[in-house]
Amino acid sequence: MNTVHFFYYELLVAMSIRLDQLVRNSAEAIASAQHSDSARLDAELLVLQVLKKPRSFLYSHPECLIDADQLAAINQLLQRRCEGIPVAYLLGQKEFWSLMLAVDERVLIPRPETEAIIDYVLQLALPEQASVIDLGTGSGAIALALASEKPNYFIVASDYSEGALAVAKQNAQQLAANGVCHEVPLLRGDWLSALGKNTFDLVVSNPPYIDAQDPHLQQGDVRFEPLSALVSKDFGYDDIQIISRQAKDCLKSGGHLIIEHGYDQREAIIKMIEAEGYRSVIDHDDLNAMPRFVTAIKA
Numbered sequence: 001m002n003t004v005h006f007f008y009y010e011l012l013v014a015m016s017i018r019l020d021q022l023v024r025n026s027a028e029a030i031a032s033a034q035h036s037d038s039a040r041l042d043a044e045l046l047v048l049q050v051l052k053k054p055r056s057f058l059y060s061h062p063e064c065l066i067d068a069d070q071l072a073a074i075n076q077l078l079q080r081r082c083e084g085i086p087v088a089y090l091l092g093q094k095e096f097w098s099l100m101l102a103v104d105e106r107v108l109i110p111r112p113e114t115e116a117i118i119d120y121v122l123q124l125a126l127p128e129q130a131s132v133i134d135l136g137t138g139s140g141a142i143a144l145a146l147a148s149e150k151p152n153y154f155i156v157a158s159d160y161s162e163g164a165l166a167v168a169k170q171n172a173q174q175l176a177a178n179g180v181c182h183e184v185p186l187l188r189g190d191w192l193s194a195l196g197k198n199t200f201d202l203v204v205s206n207p208p209y210i211d212a213q214d215p216h217l218q219q220g221d222v223r224f225e226p227l228s229a230l231v232s233k234d235f236g237y238d239d240i241q242i243i244s245r246q247a248k249d250c251l252k253s254g255g256h257l258i259i260e261h262g263y264d265q266r267e268a269i270i271k272m273i274e275a276e277g278y279r280s281v282i283d284h285d286d287l288n289a290m291p292r293f294v295t296a297i298k299a
């Protein structure tokens with residue numbers, strides 16, 4: 001009997017189990033399914049979701065007995081995690097820039113690496129009431145993080161996917177209701193094609209940039225994320241090319257362009273953006289020291 005089966009068997013026969021033992025068994029089950037490199041953390045988050053307790057409860061009440069209903073609910077989540085479904089989708093939320101955002105299968109799970117873009121924007125000397133657009137907003141992560149930091153900026157967020165816009169709207173409304181930021185307007189559009197000339201001080205985007213043949217698409221959490229959020233034509237470069245071309249018109253003179261890209265696309269992206277006529281084209285690493293985003297200024 002392997003660990004997963006042992007665990008489910010144990011759940012069935014032992015209708016009460018201590019919290020610390022449950023977390024240990026859950027972590028073993030997740031690890032043995034080989035879809036996660038953070039099995040212990042995944043187990044803790046899934047168990048706590050059902051118990052509706054903070055993380056400190058694991059350490060303050062390790063002896064707490066889990067009842068049969070809770071076990072059944074935890075078992076369901078564990079089975080789905082063992083099938084590979086990302087923890088963020090199972091929890092229905094993901095933290096980005098200290099904001100708790102709702103996420104589901106209609107949006108990319110916001111990555112901590114993208115927070116490097118927020119750090120960068122906060123250091124820019126933009127006008128007091130800068131006009132900003134986040135293209136391909138997904139859950140709203142970039143736009144909402146910026147709105148939470150810069151209440152005077154006029155920030156809009158757009159996406160082509162109606163499903164993504166529904167999730168972004170939920171997040172925008174929730175954060176506005178909690179007083180975290182003003183409500184960010186959402187637009188449906190194909191990049192900047194319908195937007196006016198000389199409109200924005202900043203165009204920022206984390207677009208799809210993965211080649212359709214990239215084997216990483218068959219691995220880990222990305223298997224469950226929308227392909228329309230991940231894959232771009234022309235070996236992953238098509239959307240970045242379109243955005244950088246269209247942004248030349250929509251940016252004000254001296255306006256800033258920021259685009260996230262893949263770790264192995266740095267040189268090609270710099271050449272592409274320079275060829276579009278931008279000045280001060282600079283590439284930046286994320287916190288893992290991997291190439292992550294390019295910045296440029298409209299000449």
Ligand SMILES: C[S@@+](CC[C@H](N)C(=O)[O-])C[C@H]1O[C@@H](n2cnc3c(N)ncnc32)[C@H](O)[C@@H]1O
Pocket residue numbers: 107108109110111114135136137138139140141142158159160161164189190191206207208228229230
């Ligand atoms: C990599 S996800 C980024 C999501 C979010 N900005 C983040 O960083 O977590 C790319 C987003 O671009 C959107 N997208 C794809 N093609 C688009 C297009 N032609 N016009 C506008 N948005 C598009 C997808 O729906 C998806 O939400």
